Amino acid sequence: MAIYEHLSDFAGLPVEDFSADAPPTGDPGATAWRIRTEYDGRPFEEIFRDFLDAVDTTRVSHLVIGFEGGFDDFGERTVDIPLLLAEHADRLPALRHLFVGDVVYEESEISWIEREDITPLVESFPRLETLEVRSGTLRMRPFASTALRRLRLESGGLPSEVVRAVGACDLPDLEHLDLWLGVEIYGGDTTVADLAPILSGERFPSLRHLGLEDAEIADEIAAAVAGAPIVARLESLSLALGALTDEGAEALLSGQPLTHLRRLDLHHHFLSDAMMQRVRQALPGVEVDLDEQMERRGDWIYVAVSE
Template sequence: MTIGSPLQQLSGLPVFDFPEPGSTVPLPEADAVAWRISGPTYRDGDDEDWDQIFDRFLAQVDTKRVRALVVGGWEDAYDTSSAEIVTRLIAANSRLTGIEGLFLGDMTYEDCEISWIQQSDVTPLLNAYPGLKGFGVRGGSGLGFEAIRHTALETLIVESGGLGAEVVRGIAGSDLPSLVNLELWLGTDEYGADSVPGDLAPLLAGTNFPSLRHLGLRNSVIQDEIAEAMAGAPVVARLEHLDLSMGTLGDLGAVALLGGQPLTHLSSLDLSHHYLSEEMTERVVDALAPHGVRVVVDDPQQAEDWGDGEGHRYVAVGE
């Protein structure tokens, strides 16, 4: 699986690509769309860079009415971090006063593979926009996220092929009283993932995120261990949706889930892209579906046999 298409909406608004110079495409009302500012990752000499496109955007759009912003590609994103873009966005916070949604790094595999995207510390960006309700970032390489307090943030999404333990601890240790939806793509050690369930302890304890209702710990090479941790995690009792999809979940993880605290209060449990046996798949569905839980077990996988006696499993999104 790869990221094959850019975001279609953000903060409930359709994404609109800010047009090239000289375009006859009419600009929509400033508050009617999520504006996507994207430059070429492989730039020819005559192409505008991200800074130039952003300058035109600031000059042509009523920025105080802008509600959502998507940062797409930037030049040499596989080699150059997002730090300068973060700096530009911070400097523009007095103009973008109505921003509620922000996504950083909306690139497809043709622009830059997810694990090649060079990110930076995004904590100052969140601090610069205290009214932000939704924030997403794609790419774990170079990503920084310190423990912060942000009272408005309702949705936080971090997509990666490998998320470092320090980032996981920073997010889990943050004070986000309004957070309803948290989605972390933890990834694989081949691309920098080195966290363990213990790094999620404040999150699993349910102390920092009192409003959390949708939790996604996805795309993890340690999905069985994550499932075992979830089996006794106090945070589960308040959840409506639990998403453990895209990872390497097998029968051991599913047994732990079913043997732990009740899950019958959930509206949905997403285990898609899994390594469950047919018998275990049926067991999970039979245990929860009669209670009204929507159990998603699509996209079953088969472990690969390399002749070494071990079954090799893969996350859905790595490189």
């Protein structure tokens, strides 16, 4: 599966593309502004400066960064989005919700999206409540925030050092955490041991949703989740988009009770019909998403998003 559609809404607001050719009207705080360029279009930095000049950015609370362009003659990204936003943080004092990387397949495969260290985004916007990032390569350092409620990292191969950095963050009010772990061939070398600080329940005391998704090692994760202390206080759990088989589902059902959950998302999986029925019967009253029952290709099972 590739990502074919841009965001139409984000964090409760409709997404609108900024265009310097069509001066914005209305309340700038009522829109999630998307800033993007075309592959052979104007440099992203120019469009971003136009946005800062044309919109009352002191009222902008939602921002979506789309396609930012290609590479220079030396193969380097032409713009470092986290640093660019950090440099202009004073122009965006009301920013609370940020999505970086609203890029679809026609613009770039996810594995081609290169992202520098995203930590400056939180350091420069200390009142940020939502941070969602889509990328191939990705770097992050541990950070602290008393404002962040939602953190989502989408990658076809999330490096283990990023997962460990997440587990080392100080986020007392984080309620929603989604990690697309991906596959090893694209850098997704995370192990269950790397997830231990998150699964132990010692971090993130306010967490109510955990997504460990798009995982090549979905069966191993399911077995770890089955006994993870964090699960007891969750309202929803997602192991969707990954290579989950009957083995992983069996481990999940053999572990701690999951009947307290409101929702269990397992869509895109390799479960047999019999196992799907067992999961539903074991969790009465829980909304269970078992859509997208995939067929093995010989011995090959696969995640939803990798390259």
